[in-house]
Amino acid sequence: MRTRYFDNAATSWPKPQAVPRTVRRSLVRGGGNAGRSGHAKALAAARTVLRTRELAAELFHVADPSRLVFTKNATEALNLALYGLLRPADRVVTSSMEHNSVMRPLRDLARRGVALEVVPAAAGGVIEPAAFCAAVTAGTRLAVVTHASNVTGAVTDVAPIGEHCRRLGVALLLDAAQTAGCVPIDVEALRVDFLAFSGHKGLLGPQGTGGLYVRDERALEPLERGGTGSRSDREEQPEFLPDRYESGTLNMPGIAGLGAGVEYLLRRGVQSVQAHERRLLELFLEGLAEQPGITVYGPPGAEARTGVLSLNVAGLSCSEAGSALEDRFGLATRVGLHCAPIAHRSLGTFPDGTVRFSWGVFTCERDAGAAVRALRTLAQERG
Numbered sequence: 001m002r003t004r005y006f007d008n009a010a011t012s013w014p015k016p017q018a019v020p021r022t023v024r025r026s027l028v029r030g031g032g033n034a035g036r037s038g039h040a041k042a043l044a045a046a047r048t049v050l051r052t053r054e055l056a057a058e059l060f061h062v063a064d065p066s067r068l069v070f071t072k073n074a075t076e077a078l079n080l081a082l083y084g085l086l087r088p089a090d091r092v093v094t095s096s097m098e099h100n101s102v103m104r105p106l107r108d109l110a111r112r113g114v115a116l117e118v119v120p121a122a123a124g125g126v127i128e129p130a131a132f133c134a135a136v137t138a139g140t141r142l143a144v145v146t147h148a149s150n151v152t153g154a155v156t157d158v159a160p161i162g163e164h165c166r167r168l169g170v171a172l173l174l175d176a177a178q179t180a181g182c183v184p185i186d187v188e189a190l191r192v193d194f195l196a197f198s199g200h201k202g203l204l205g206p207q208g209t210g211g212l213y214v215r216d217e218r219a220l221e222p223l224e225r226g227g228t229g230s231r232s233d234r235e236e237q238p239e240f241l242p243d244r245y246e247s248g249t250l251n252m253p254g255i256a257g258l259g260a261g262v263e264y265l266l267r268r269g270v271q272s273v274q275a276h277e278r279r280l281l282e283l284f285l286e287g288l289a290e291q292p293g294i295t296v297y298g299p300p301g302a303e304a305r306t307g308v309l310s311l312n313v314a315g316l317s318c319s320e321a322g323s324a325l326e327d328r329f330g331l332a333t334r335v336g337l338h339c340a341p342i343a344h345r346s347l348g349t350f351p352d353g354t355v356r357f358s359w360g361v362f363t364c365e366r367d368a369g370a371a372v373r374a375l376r377t378l379a380q381e382r383g
């Protein structure tokens with residue numbers, strides 16, 4: 001039985017063919033360490049890193065590519081922004097739909113004296129900009145919000161939040177782990193100060209890649225310090241970007257592959273990816289609407305959502321449903337709490353969790369149809 005992959009919110013698969021080809025080329029024919037020497041291989045590696053940086057900058061409308069710092073994933077990018085910026089007595093505002101990559105650092109920082117306010121989501125796990133903005137007062141150091149929930153796929157209306165934060169001089173950190181590559185992002189238009197993204201999800205790169213856009217580095221301390229290949233005469237960390245935040249040897253094969261993933265997206269267009277993922281969501285929603293025994297979570301309709309759908313089948317725990325979907329129908333989903341317990345509390349699905357289907361650029365209508373048929377069968381068997 002062929003596996004139909006519905007776990008793109010965890011990591012995308014398959015990748016465009018150019019991605020593994022480029023990773024392989026980097027390992028077999030590349031080999032140099034970017035910025036570490038003047039020989040041809042090192043110079044070629046540096047050019048590859050610069051090219052990926054430029055491509056990602058183009059995707060997010062970042063005018064200066066050096067403001068995009070590579071990390072190993074979105075978690076590291078979020079940690080860099082949170083620990084780099086927040087000090088005891090600072091006030092930070094976030095939502096009740098965040099991933100643990102945000103909540104765990106924030107709970108730890110709260111223990112160290114940072115004042116944390118968590119704004120509850122409205123029905124369906126929707127983050128209401130008005131309620132969020134009401135909590136972001138003058139003197140707040142940072143607002144952190146997910147661009148889209150990894151549990152429901154609901155996309156946050158960031159523009160009014162960005163507008164409000166910029167007016168008050170509050171920094172805005174956007175967690176774009178679930179939207180980079182799936183929803184158009186313009187950091188200037190959205191007034192984002194820090195954008196954390198995964199390279200291995202919607203950007204279609206290899207695992208071990210991600211990054212952080214830094215609009216203003218003056219208050220942002222690095223997480224790590226070390227060799228950068230630049231200013232080697234000094235024992236202090238360089239102040240300039242991206243070196244200030246990129247210590248140690250970079251993930252060259254990963255960054256090369258990420259460049260190929262972003263190139264694919266720029267050619268195809270993020271809007272076309274978004275339309276494709278929305279069409280599949282419509283198929284799911286239409287196919288399950290009339291089926292008793294299936295509860296779908298999140299906002300109604302397919303607007304302002306990514307290719308993520310959380311649901312439960314009456315009479316089955318989510319792990320029983322997930323096992324049946326894989327063993328009997330070849331569907332790979334993710335069940336449980338999705339590293340977002342607070343989001344599940346907001347939705348009323350804690351501690352049991354949900355079955356999450358998440359699709360991507362290479363998921364087709366046949367896959368969605370097979371998933372809907374499998375879910376109907378399970379629900380009818382239990383009905």
Ligand SMILES: Cc1ncc(COP(=O)(O)O)c(C=O)c1O
Nearest residue numbers: 073074075099101150175177198
């Ligand atoms: C909303 C959200 N934020 C952060 C992360 C962490 O991303 P990464 O796995 O790249 O560290 C995830 C991962 O699923 C996520 O969904």
